[in-house]
Amino acid sequence: MRDISLEHENLTERDKKHLWHPLTQHKVSPEMLPIKKAKGCTLTDEKGNEYIDGISSWYTAVYGHCNPYITEKVAEQMQNLDQVVFSGFTHEPAIALSEALIEILPEGQQKLFFNDNGSTATEIGIKMALQYHHNLGNDRKVMLAFEEGFHGDTFGAMSVSGLSVYNGAFEDHFIRVERIPVPTGENNQEVISILNNILKNHNIAGFIYEPLIQGAAAMKFHDGEGLNEILKICRENEVVLVADEVMTGFGKTGSYFASDYMQEKPDVVCMSKALTAGLLPMGLTSCSQKIYNAFYSNDIAKGLFHGHTYTANPLACAAALAAVQLLRTDEIQTGINRITESNMAFTAKLKDHPKVKNVRSKGVIFAFELAVETERYGGLRNKLFKFFMDNGVFLRPLGNTIYIVPPYVISEEELQKIYSVIEDVLSNF
Numbered sequence: 001m002r003d004i005s006l007e008h009e010n011l012t013e014r015d016k017k018h019l020w021h022p023l024t025q026h027k028v029s030p031e032m033l034p035i036k037k038a039k040g041c042t043l044t045d046e047k048g049n050e051y052i053d054g055i056s057s058w059y060t061a062v063y064g065h066c067n068p069y070i071t072e073k074v075a076e077q078m079q080n081l082d083q084v085v086f087s088g089f090t091h092e093p094a095i096a097l098s099e100a101l102i103e104i105l106p107e108g109q110q111k112l113f114f115n116d117n118g119s120t121a122t123e124i125g126i127k128m129a130l131q132y133h134h135n136l137g138n139d140r141k142v143m144l145a146f147e148e149g150f151h152g153d154t155f156g157a158m159s160v161s162g163l164s165v166y167n168g169a170f171e172d173h174f175i176r177v178e179r180i181p182v183p184t185g186e187n188n189q190e191v192i193s194i195l196n197n198i199l200k201n202h203n204i205a206g207f208i209y210e211p212l213i214q215g216a217a218a219m220k221f222h223d224g225e226g227l228n229e230i231l232k233i234c235r236e237n238e239v240v241l242v243a244d245e246v247m248t249g250f251g252k253t254g255s256y257f258a259s260d261y262m263q264e265k266p267d268v269v270c271m272s273k274a275l276t277a278g279l280l281p282m283g284l285t286s287c288s289q290k291i292y293n294a295f296y297s298n299d300i301a302k303g304l305f306h307g308h309t310y311t312a313n314p315l316a317c318a319a320a321l322a323a324v325q326l327l328r329t330d331e332i333q334t335g336i337n338r339i340t341e342s343n344m345a346f347t348a349k350l351k352d353h354p355k356v357k358n359v360r361s362k363g364v365i366f367a368f369e370l371a372v373e374t375e376r377y378g379g380l381r382n383k384l385f386k387f388f389m390d391n392g393v394f395l396r397p398l399g400n401t402i403y404i405v406p407p408y409v410i411s412e413e414e415l416q417k418i419y420s421v422i423e424d425v426l427s428n429f
């Protein structure tokens with residue numbers, strides 16, 4: 001046990017002077033912890049304390065931090081081509097990445113549109129759905145989304161996110177969205193009838209969904225058969241299917257993409273986070289030939305006039321290509337399978353624990369709700385966070401949900417350490 005509240009005076013104080021952190025109310029939030037080093041699955045703070053990165057730094061660094069294969073590929077790329085305009089020019093890193101990705105993307109994906117992060121990946125997914133119908137002359141201007149979905153922080157992405165409790169200042173400017181509950185198995189019929197009703201009464205252009213697992217909604221799992229039925233009905237009604245795989249993509253669920261578990265494949269796939277292995281920021285939105293064809297025209301206005309300055313940055317492409325190559329190795333696949341099995345064994349172990357609710361796992365993702373009396377709920381999340389950090393494990397509980405998404409290269413010993421600290425939580429809270 002060590003105390004992380006020990007002062008990190010220098011950096012912490014300098015941080016406070018000019019920096020504004022994301023998702024942070026600075027008046028009530030504790031000080032920021034300076035991190036000096038990240039290597040493999042270990043984060044090291046200014047004082048030399050080490051923490052196992054149990055969430056792969058927001059689901060990005062799945063091949064381990066500063067992975068030597070990836071850093072080497074990016075360093076090589078840096079010597080040759082750092083950045084070039086992607087409108088009118090092209091380059092090998094983007095081309096090689098597109099070829100590698102098409103091989104692992106869900107069936108039917110054909111074209112890739114580059115962007116900068118998860119929010120812009122979904123923003124473009126939404127634009128593709130809306131403009132697809134616009135170009136075809138269809139009057140469809142409403143998006144469909146799940147309640148409690150999360151798709152990012154830009155305006156379109158915020159609009160379709162159901163978890164918009166802090167978006168009061170912006171709601172008047174949102175695009176039009178209709179919502180359905182996630183299918184749980186028991187409620188499938190009810191969800192389908194709500195869906196049919198919406199399709200009858202609104203001109204739905206596209207459906208954006210996090211397939212099988214909603215990350216920001218506290219790793220909420222939903223029913224695959226129910227989702228498949230929703231996708232089927234949407235497809236029959238010419239609703240563009242936009243899979244937001246920003247969190248689930250690149251192996252987290254045990255398959256390359258969560259959409260691999262679905263019979264109905266998406267028209268559009270949004271990617272980021274593990275795409276570049278935590279090394280550089282980048283997003284990608286892919287689509288089927290059918291979607292692309294609606295934009296392909298002698299009429300310039302039918303094109304997708306969206307472009308970020310750093311589109312297809314060669315360094316980010318080099319990182320992503322190296323990451324896809326690693327993902328396909330036996331070593332990484334063996335790691336994913338081992339973590340999957342350990343998670344399943346830990347799930348079985350906690351199943352009947354009186355303080356454990358809804359324990360679940362899929363691939364490297366493991367989650368449960370800590371069942372404590374509601375009067376003990378105040379500040380619970382921060383206490384849990386501190387307990388994990390004091391014990392050398394970096395996890396970010398959401399409310400009373402504790403979850404892990406460890407790097408695929410985590411050792412069994414490190415993984416067991418995370419489990420054992422979770423068990424300590426169960427006896428201490």
Ligand SMILES: *Cc1c(COP(=O)(O)O)cnc(C)c1O
Pocket residue numbers: 117118119120122150151152153210215216244245246247248272273
């Ligand atoms: C993180 C996330 C986003 C937003 O990605 P950013 O890179 O943070 O903008 C969108 N969708 C899902 C499912 C996510 O998990």
